[in-house]
Amino acid sequence: MIPLSWYLMLSAVLFSIGVFGFLLKRNIITIFMSIELMLNAVNLSFVAFANYWNTHPQMLPSGARMVPLSGHVFVFFVMVVAAAEAAVGLAIIISVFRTRETLNVDRVNLLKL
Amino acid sequence: MTKNLHLWVIPLLPLIGAAINGLFGRRFKNAMVSAVALLFTAASFGWAAWAVYSLWPGGLAPHIETLFPWITAGSFSAPFGFYLDQLSMIMVLVVTGVGFLIHIYSVGYMSHEGGYYRFFAYLNLFMFFMLTLVLANNYLLMFVGWEGVGLASYLLIGFYFLKDSAANAGKKAFIVNRIGDFGFLIGMFLIIQHFGSLNYDTVFNKIAEGHFAPETGWGVFTVTALCLLFGATGKSAQVPLYVWLPDAMEGPTPVSALIHAATMVTAGIYMIARSHAIFNLAPHALEIVAIIGCLTAIFAATMGLAQTDIKRVLAYSTVSQLGYMVLACGVAAYAAGIFHLMTHAFFKALLFLGAGSVIHAIGGEQDMRRMGGLRKKIPVTFWVVTIATFAIAGFPPFAGFFSKDEILGAVFHSPYGGPVLWTIGVITAGLTSFYMFRLWFMTFFGEYKPDADLGDAHLTAAVHASPAAHGATPHADSHDDDSHGHGGVHESPWIMLAPLVILAALSVVGGWVGVPQFMGGHNEIEHFLAPAMESRSAVAGEAAAPEHTESLASPIGEIGKENKGTESTSEEWLLAGTSVFAASLGLFFAWLFYYKRRELPDRITTKIHGIYTMVLHKYYVDEGYGAIFVKPLLALSTVVFWRGVDQGVIDGLVNGAGTTSKGIGNQLRRMQSGNIRSYAAWVALGGAAVIAYMVWLGVSK
Numbered sequence: 026m027i028p029l030s031w032y033l034m035l036s037a038v039l040f041s042i043g044v045f046g047f048l049l050k051r052n053i054i055t056i057f058m059s060i061e062l063m064l065n066a067v068n069l070s071f072v073a074f075a076n077y078w079n080t081h082p083q084m085l086p087s088g089a090r091m092v093p094l095s096g097h098v099f100v101f102f103v104m105v106v107a108a109a110e111a112a113v114g115l116a117i118i119i120s121v122f123r124t125r126e127t128l129n130v131d132r133v134n135l136l137k138l
Numbered sequence: 139m140t141k142n143l144h145l146w147v148i149p150l151l152p153l154i155g156a157a158i159n160g161l162f163g164r165r166f167k168n169a170m171v172s173a174v175a176l177l178f179t180a181a182s183f184g185w186a187a188w189a190v191y192s193l194w195p196g197g198l199a200p201h202i203e204t205l206f207p208w209i210t211a212g213s214f215s216a217p218f219g220f221y222l223d224q225l226s227m228i229m230v231l232v233v234t235g236v237g238f239l240i241h242i243y244s245v246g247y248m249s250h251e252g253g254y255y256r257f258f259a260y261l262n263l264f265m266f267f268m269l270t271l272v273l274a275n276n277y278l279l280m281f282v283g284w285e286g287v288g289l290a291s292y293l294l295i296g297f298y299f300l301k302d303s304a305a306n307a308g309k310k311a312f313i314v315n316r317i318g319d320f321g322f323l324i325g326m327f328l329i330i331q332h333f334g335s336l337n338y339d340t341v342f343n344k345i346a347e348g349h350f351a352p353e354t355g356w357g358v359f360t361v362t363a364l365c366l367l368f369g370a371t372g373k374s375a376q377v378p379l380y381v382w383l384p385d386a387m388e389g390p391t392p393v394s395a396l397i398h399a400a401t402m403v404t405a406g407i408y409m410i411a412r413s414h415a416i417f418n419l420a421p422h423a424l425e426i427v428a429i430i431g432c433l434t435a436i437f438a439a440t441m442g443l444a445q446t447d448i449k450r451v452l453a454y455s456t457v458s459q460l461g462y463m464v465l466a467c468g469v470a471a472y473a474a475g476i477f478h479l480m481t482h483a484f485f486k487a488l489l490f491l492g493a494g495s496v497i498h499a500i501g502g503e504q505d506m507r508r509m510g511g512l513r514k515k516i517p518v519t520f521w522v523v524t525i526a527t528f529a530i531a532g533f534p535p536f537a538g539f540f541s542k543d544e545i546l547g548a549v550f551h552s553p554y555g556g557p558v559l560w561t562i563g564v565i566t567a568g569l570t571s572f573y574m575f576r577l578w579f580m581t582f583f584g585e586y587k588p589d590a591d592l593g594d595a596h597l598t599a600a601v602h603a604s605p606a607a608h609g610a611t612p613h614a615d616s617h618d619d620d621s622h623g624h625g626g627v628h629e630s631p632w633i634m635l636a637p638l639v640i641l642a643a644l645s646v647v648g649g650w651v652g653v654p655q656f657m658g659g660h661n662e663i664e665h666f667l668a669p670a671m672e673s674r675s676a677v678a679g680e681a682a683a684p685e686h687t688e689s690l691a692s693p694i695g696e697i698g699k700e701n702k703g704t705e706s707t708s709e710e711w712l713l714a715g716t717s718v719f720a721a722s723l724g725l726f727f728a729w730l731f732y733y734k735r736r737e738l739p740d741r742i743t744t745k746i747h748g749i750y751t752m753v754l755h756k757y758y759v760d761e762g763y764g765a766i767f768v769k770p771l772l773a774l775s776t777v778v779f780w781r782g783v784d785q786g787v788i789d790g791l792v793n794g795a796g797t798t799s800k801g802i803g804n805q806l807r808r809m810q811s812g813n814i815r816s817y818a819a820w821v822a823l824g825g826a827a828v829i830a831y832m833v834w835l836g837v838s839k
Contacts, residue, residue: 044822048815130814 026080032073039066053118053128057111064107071096071103143189145203145220145273148230151182152265159262163255172245175258179241179265183234186269190227200670202275202339209278216336221275224670228476228663229272229408232483236400237265239637243491244392246634247498257297257390264290268401272408277326277336280409284322284373287402288315294397295389307385314382318372322409325365329416332358342415352419363416363423366409367430374406376464377434380457381760384441387449391494394449399456399490400483407463407479411472414671418470424554428468432559435461437757439569443576444754447504448493451577455530456486458570462545465563469555471548473667477652478541480663484648485529485538488641492523495630495638496581500588506577510584515627518635520582522642527578529645531571532721537649542567543714544652544664550713560713564720571724579732586627656710 039062046059075096118128125133155178163171193201204219222230241261248257267290271283288311296308326336333341353359370376375383386398397403410417410427417424435458442454459482466475497504499516513520529536532543546563549555629635651666653659731739743750752758809820 048819048822134812 029073029077033070036066036070036073039063039069051129051131053121053130053133056130057114057118061107061111064103068100068103071100141192143192143201143203143222145189145201145222146205148182148186148189148234149266149269149273151178151185152262152269154178156259156262156266159255160259163259166255168249168254171255171258175262176238176241176245178262179234179238182265182269183238186230186234189222190231193222193227204275213334214330216276216278218279219275220273221338222273224667225408225411225476226272228480228667230269232480233265233268233272233401236483236487236641237268237396239640240392240396240400240487240491243395243494243634243637244390246631247392247494248390251390253297257294260290260293260297261393261396264294264397264402268405271405275338277329277338281322281326284405284409285319287397287405288312288319288373291315291386291397291402294393295386297389297393301388304388307382307388311382311386314379315372318369318379321365321367321372322369325362325369328358328362328365332362338412345415345419350419352421356422357420359416360420360423363413363420364426366413366416367423367427370406370410370464371430372406373409374403374460374464375457376406376430376461377437380434380438381763383457384450384453384756387447387453391449391490391497394453395487395490395494398453399486403456403460404463404479404483407460407467407475410464410467411476411671414467414470414472417467421554424468424470426468428465428549428554428559431461431464431466431468432562433461434458435465435566436562436569439566439573440753441756442573443569444750446506448496448506448509448577448581449490449504451506451573452486452489452493455489455570455574458566459486459530462542462563462566465555465559466545466548469549469552471545471552472671473664474541474544474548476667477663478545481529481537481541481645481648484641485526485536485645488522488526488638488645489530491634491638491641492519492526495519495634496523498630498634499627503588506580508588508590509581509586511582511586512627513582515586516629518629519638522638523582524578525642526645527574531574531724532567532717534718535646535649537645537647539718540649540652540654543717544654546717547654547710547713564717567717568720568724571721572728575725575728576732579728583733584736654710656707
C-alpha cells in the first residue's frame with residue numbers, strides 16, 4: 026500500500042512543473058501543455074484522496090457515513106472541461122498562428138497598452 | 139424712553155438707496171440713479187431732522203432705542219441699538235445735511251463720468267455706515283460703521299481703478315486705517331474686560347458711579363484712552379498715521395469733500411468726544427492727545443505750504459484742521475472740538491467742492507500753477523471759495539473764527555495745554571491763512587496760464603502723481619471729450635453751484651451759534667453740548683474732588699468754571715486778537731508773495747533750497763515709513779512667510795503628500811505590467827503564500 030503522502034508529493038511536483046512551465050515557457054503550445062499538467066496534478070490528488078477515504082472510512086459529525094466517490098466524480102468533470110478547453114484552446118492557437126506566423130506569446134500582445 | 143423715533147430708519151434709507159443703485163443701477167438712466175440717491179439721502183436727512191426736532195426741548199437725556207440683542211456671549215452682550223444725544227444730533231445733521239448737499243453737487247460733477255451708478259451706490263453706502271457709526275449705542279456697532287466707512291472710502295478713493303495711483307491710494311488708506319483699527323480694537327477689549335460691556339450707557343454710568351480719581355500713572359483708563367486715540371489717529375489722519383489722507387485725493391472731488399474732509403475723517407474726533415468720560419480720567423493720555431493734535435496741526439500746515447496740487451493743499455489743510463480738533467479734545471474742550479468739526483465740515487466741504495468746480499471749469503487741471511485769473515471767469519465759484527477761505531483762515535465773523543478761537547482759548551487756559559501749545563496753534567493759524575490765501579491768489583488772481591511750463595515738473599513728479607498723469611485721468615478725458623470740447627473756461631452748472639451757495643451761507647453763519655460770552659454771545663453750542671459732554675464727567679469730577687488729590691481732580695473743575703466764563707474779558711479779547719492778527723499776517727504774506735511780487739517765492743525757495751525740498755517732499759515721511767516699516771515687513775513676508783513658511787512648510791507638506799502617493803503609485807504600477815505571465819506569477823506567489831501560511835498553521839499546532 027502506497028501512502029497518501031507519496032501521491033500528494035508527486036501531485037505537488039507535477040503542479041510545480043506545470044506552474045514553472047506556464048511562467049517560463051514562451052511557446053504557446055508548451056504553455057497549454059503546462060496547464061494540462063497542472064490540471065492532471067490536481068486530478069491525481071483528487072483520486073488519491075478518494076482512494077484514501079475509501080480505505081479509511083470516517084464518520085461525519087452528523088452521523089452519516091462519508092461517500093468517497095465525490096473525488097472520482099470531480100476528476101471526470103475536470104477531464105471533460107479540460108477536453109473542451111483543449112478543443113477551444115487549440116482552435117485559438119491555430120488561428121493565432123495563421124495570423125501572426127508565430128507561437129511566441131511575447132509577440133502576441135496586441136491587447137497590451 | 140418716552141417716544142419711539144425709529145432711529146434705525148436714518149441709516150437704513152441710504153442703505154436702500156445703495157442697494158437699489160448698486161444692484162440695478164447699471165440699467166438705469168443717470169437721472170434715475172441720481173433720483174434714487176438723492177431721494178434716500180434727503181429722506182434720511184428729513185428723518186434725522188425730525189428726530190432731532192422731536193427731542194429738541196427735552197433733549198437733555200440721551201434717547202436710546204434698542205432694536206434687538208445682537209451679539210451675546212456669556213455675560214457680554216452688545217445690542218443693536220441707537221443712541222441720540224446732543225453729540226450725535228450734531229453729527230447726524232452734519233453727515234446727512236452736508237452729505238445731501240454733496241450728493242446734489244455730484245449729480246453735476248459726475249455727469250460725464252463712467253460708473254455713475256457705482257459712484258452713487260458707494261456714496262449712499264458710505265452714508266449708511268457713517269450714520270451707523272454716529273448713531274450706534276455701543277462701541278461694537280460703532281466699530282461696524284467705523285470699518286464700513288473705511289470700506290466705502292477705499293472703494294471711492296479707488297473709483298478710477300484703472301489708474302494705478304488711485305488704486306494704490308485706496309489700498310494705502312485702507313491699510314493705514316487698519317493699523318489704527320488695531321488700537322481701537324484693543325481699546326474695546328480693555329473696556330469689555332473692565333466694564334463688561336460696550337454700551338455707552340453701561341460703561342459711562344459705571345465710570346460715573348465708580349467715582350474714580352484721575353489716574354496719576356499708567357492705569358486702565360490711560361491705556362484704554364491711548365488705544366482709542368491710536369484708533370482715532372488712523373481714521374482722523376493724525377500723526378503718525380496721517381499719510382493716507384493726502385493720497386486719498388485721488389478719488390473724485392465730491393468724495394474728497396464728503397469723506398475726506400467733512401465727515402469720515404471726523405469719526406476719530408467723534409469717538410474721542412464720545413469716550414470723554416474715559417479720557418477725562420486719564421490726564422496723561424489727554425496730554426498726549428493734545429500734543430499729537432498740535433503736532434499734526436503744525437506739520438500738516440507746513441507741508442501744505444509747498445504743495446501745488448489744489449486738492450493736496452486742501453488735504454493737508456484738512457489734516458491740520460483735524461489736528462486742531464484733536465487738540466481741542468486733548469485739552470478736554472470737547473465741545474469746542476465738535477464745534478470746529480461742524481464749522482470745518484461746512485467750509486472745508488465748500489472749499490473742496492469749490493476746488494472741484496474750478497477743476498471742472500478748466501477741464502481737469504489740478505495744478506495751481508496752471509490756474510490764475512479765474513476770478514472773472516467763474517465768479518460764483520470765486521465768491522464762495524472766498525467766503526470759505528476767509529472762514530478757514532479765521533477772520534471774523536466767518537464760522538472758522540469762532541470755532542478756532544474757542545479751541546485756542548481753551549488750549550491757553552487748560553492745564554493740559556498751556557502757552558506753548560497755544561503758540562503753536564496760533565502759528566498754525568497763521569500758516570493756514572497763508573497757504574489758503576496762496577491757493578486763493580494763485581487760482582483766482584493774476585493771469586490764466588493753462589499751458590504754463592512747470593519748470594520743476596521732475597521734482598513734482600517725484601512727489602506725487604505728476605501733473606501729466608493728472609491730465610490723463612479718466613476724469614480729465616471725459617471732460618475734454620464731452621460738452622467741454624470747446625476748451626473755454628466756463629462756470630459750473632447750477633446744480634453744482636447751488637450746494638456751494640448753501641454751504642457758503644453756512645460757512646458764514648455756522649459759527650454764530652458759538653459766539654463766546656465776552657463778545658456778547660451766549661455760546662449756544664457749548665451749552666447745547668454740555669449735557670452730553672459734561673454731565674457724567676462733572677459728576678465724577680465733583681464727587682472725586684473731595685476724596686482724592688485736589689491737584690488732579692481740579693483740571694476738570696477748572697474747565698467747568700471756564701465754561702461759565704469767569705476769566706477776564708480783556709484776556710479773551712487779546713487771545714482772539716492774536717489769532718486774527720496771525721491770520722492777517724498770513725493773508726499779507728500770501729498777498730505779497732503770490733500777488734504783488736510773484737518772483738519772491740522762487741527767490742526764497744532757491745535761498746532755502748534744503749528746507750524747501752524737504753517740505754516739498756513732505757519731510758520724507760512716506761519715504762521714511764517705506765524704509766522703516768514697509769520694506770522690512772515686505773522683506774520679512776517675502777523671505778520668511780512666503781518663501782519660508784508658505785513655500786517651504788505649507789507647500790512642502792502638500793507637495794510632499796502628492797509626491798509620496800505618486801511614488802507609491804509608481805512602484806505599485808509595476809505590478810500591472812500588462813504581461814500575463816507576470817500576473818500569473820503573482821497569482822502563483824499568492825497561492826504559494828496562502829499554502830505556506832496554512833502549512834505553518836498546521837506545523838505550529
